[in-house]
Amino acid sequence: MVLLDLIGRRMALRIIWELSRAAEPLTFRELQTAAETNPSVLNSRLRELREARIVERASDGYVLTSEGLSLLSTLWPLQAWADAWAAEAPDP
Amino acid sequence: MVLLDLIGRRMALRIIWELSRAAEPLTFRELQTAAETNPSVLNSRLRELREARIVERASDGYVLTSEGLSLLSTLWPLQAWADAWAAEAPDP
DNA sequence: CGGGATCCCCGACGATACTG
DNA sequence: CAGTATCGTCGGGGATCCCG
Secondary structure, X not given: OHHHHHHOOOOHHHHHHXXXXXXXXXXXXXXHHHOOOOHHHHHHHHHHHHHOOOEEXXXXXXXXXXXXXXXXXXXXXXXXXXXXXXXXXOOO | OHHHHHHXXXXXXXXXXXXXXXXXXXXXXXXXXXXXXXXXXXXXXXHHHHHOOOEEEEOXXXXXXXXXXXXXXXXXXHHHHHHHHHHHOOOO
16 A cells, blocks of 8 residues: 555654644754654655645644644554554563 | 554555455465465565464464454555545646 | 575665755 | 755565475
């Protein structure tokens, strides 16, 4: 699936997550700091996410589009599933 | 997210998909053919998916667990999102 | 048929330096 | 501060062989 190719990439979800937490647009550097990544990766992800219309540029930084927000909501059940799954995995 | 690490891997979703389409358990070779992959990758994915309790071995092949099926259902909205997204993406 | 063992290759990632 | 360019590294993926 193309979408998983996108959000499965390093930092992609992290970026979406950080943007969703921020009430205001985040600048390139702010995102870099928040997502604990480097310019080249951040730049790649932002380009891809913008092409996918998940993220867009405001005058003062990056924000999620309405599609990005709806994507986030479809991700919720998955998150819940993963949490439930993690809860029962003892492992280390 | 750990889960995305899992299902984002090559052939992971494909395997789940093929198993969900089959009414009966699929053997290793059948899966290999259906998913159009090679033994080493198939083996890796199968091991990971089994550790995650998404897939299990029956006496005559591999099947999805109930958890695997529930995962599949949480994936539906994502699929719908991706479809809607693909529908409006013109690009050549 | 199931599935481990090997070997090679390529691309994503990461760090850093640099320009406007 | 925003974003690009460069380069080395590392690990996953693919193919193939082969044994129980």
